[in-house]
Amino acid sequence: MNSKDFDMSKKETIETCKKYMNETFDRFDFIAEKGSGVYLIDEKGNKYLDFMGGIAVNALGHCPKKVVKAIKKQSEELLHASNYCYTVPQIMLAKLICESIGMEKIQFQNSGAEANEAMIKLSRKYGIDNFGPNRYKIVTAANSFHGRTLATLTATGQPDSPIQKGFGPLMPGFEYAKFNDIDSFKKAVDDDTVAVMIEVIQGEGGVIPAKKKFVADLRQLCDDKKMLLLLDEVQTGWGRTGKLMGFMSYDVKPDAVSMAKAMGGGMPIGAMCADEWLMKSFTPGAHGTTFGGNPVCCAAAYEEIKELIDKDISSKAARNGDYFRKQLKNLPGVKKVRGMGQMTGVVYEKEIAAEVKHIAAERGLLMTAVRPDVNRFVPPLIAKKKDCDKAVSILETVLKELV
Numbered sequence: 001m002n003s004k005d006f007d008m009s010k011k012e013t014i015e016t017c018k019k020y021m022n023e024t025f026d027r028f029d030f031i032a033e034k035g036s037g038v039y040l041i042d043e044k045g046n047k048y049l050d051f052m053g054g055i056a057v058n059a060l061g062h063c064p065k066k067v068v069k070a071i072k073k074q075s076e077e078l079l080h081a082s083n084y085c086y087t088v089p090q091i092m093l094a095k096l097i098c099e100s101i102g103m104e105k106i107q108f109q110n111s112g113a114e115a116n117e118a119m120i121k122l123s124r125k126y127g128i129d130n131f132g133p134n135r136y137k138i139v140t141a142a143n144s145f146h147g148r149t150l151a152t153l154t155a156t157g158q159p160d161s162p163i164q165k166g167f168g169p170l171m172p173g174f175e176y177a178k179f180n181d182i183d184s185f186k187k188a189v190d191d192d193t194v195a196v197m198i199e200v201i202q203g204e205g206g207v208i209p210a211k212k213k214f215v216a217d218l219r220q221l222c223d224d225k226k227m228l229l230l231l232d233e234v235q236t237g238w239g240r241t242g243k244l245m246g247f248m249s250y251d252v253k254p255d256a257v258s259m260a261k262a263m264g265g266g267m268p269i270g271a272m273c274a275d276e277w278l279m280k281s282f283t284p285g286a287h288g289t290t291f292g293g294n295p296v297c298c299a300a301a302y303e304e305i306k307e308l309i310d311k312d313i314s315s316k317a318a319r320n321g322d323y324f325r326k327q328l329k330n331l332p333g334v335k336k337v338r339g340m341g342q343m344t345g346v347v348y349e350k351e352i353a354a355e356v357k358h359i360a361a362e363r364g365l366l367m368t369a370v371r372p373d374v375n376r377f378v379p380p381l382i383a384k385k386k387d388c389d390k391a392v393s394i395l396e397t398v399l400k401e402l403v
Helices: 010-020 065-077 088-101 112-131 150-155 182-188 212-225 295-310 313-328 353-362 385-402
Strands: 032-036 039-042 047-050 105-109 137-141 174-177 193-199 228-232 256-259 270-274 334-340 343-348 368-371 374-377
Touching: 047 385, 065 295, 088 105, 088 270, 088 295, 105 112, 112 137, 112 150, 112 193, 112 228, 112 256, 112 270, 174 182, 182 212, 193 212, 212 228, 295 313, 313 334, 313 343, 313 385, 353 368, 353 374, 353 385
Parallel strands: 137 174, 137 193, 193 228, 228 256
Antiparallel strands: 032 039, 039 047, 105 270, 256 270, 334 343, 343 374, 368 374
16 A cells, blocks of 8 residues: 555645644655665655664565565465464464573563563562562663553653653652663662563663673572563564574573564564463463464564574674674764664764764665664664665765764
8 A cells, every 4th residue: 555546645645644643753754665675665766775674673674575475375364363262373483482582481462562561560470479569679771761651661761751751650660770780780679679671782772782791690680689580672682683582692591581573574563481480470361462463463473583593694684783883983973883783873973863864864774863862773684785885875975964
């Protein structure tokens, strides 16, 4: 479906959007009508090198053939049943995920925020069931981002941001500690703390990787205090960091891990995994979902994940990500480049990230601005060195004009 199907010009399409839709995104000035590989294509046929990747969703690029084929086939057989029924796509996806990441159980959701919400609920239920009514507190990191539901926005450690402002009173039971600072986390936990929850790379926070020792120390702290280690891998999961899951780059196993974005190949799906000893806290009626584990989404996710595994996409992406960061360091106005795998943050000497984003889009390169001075690049994991070179070239022309 595109604007031509409705005989609408670009101007009419945008005016219709503004009339009927409540806008919370700073949109680009084009209509996305097609996607192919690393490119997004607008209403005029112009191509954009998509180093935004649908916000870390399009791991195999736009419209990967096996994923599209699976969606078509499944949509002709069964669009939706309910979770009272067994469905093969859901069961086979559960098996593939659990066996590939070394977890025993999975709970499907519709999005990353819901996956994190489920993980928060599970940890609270576990704490109260096993330690009493006061064991529900969760410590998260300052500068984090965990979602926009009431619980996950409270878990997000950004008290002065629009994410939290105006939504009070926030949910009780959350406290924040300094990321990459184990002493700060030790001070924040107490006898009522049931879990620690972090991202292995703070994405919205400016693409800040966790230090390996910090994650290992957190694991030890949780073991010593009989707390749960929860990892939010909504953005870092499924190849983004150079491993299948981000925690695999840290040689630490979480007690529960959330995922979404790249797992669906463009379809909306999320999940939360844990081992059986923890997941059994979710007894019948304790948690549920109508659309979570939808057969079409699961069929798409199965092909997406299988392709990532079979072709070892993550390790190839890691090599190209290292190459990309090396090239970015030499650009004018760049203060710092950080990241892991194909997840990169460019920090500028000035607060120009939003301006860079829009000018670069006009010249055919898409990215996000996650901080006033930071652009985030999360391209499809299939992006090659030549794609990285093109992105660097476009960005260079923009920066030469702005700095």
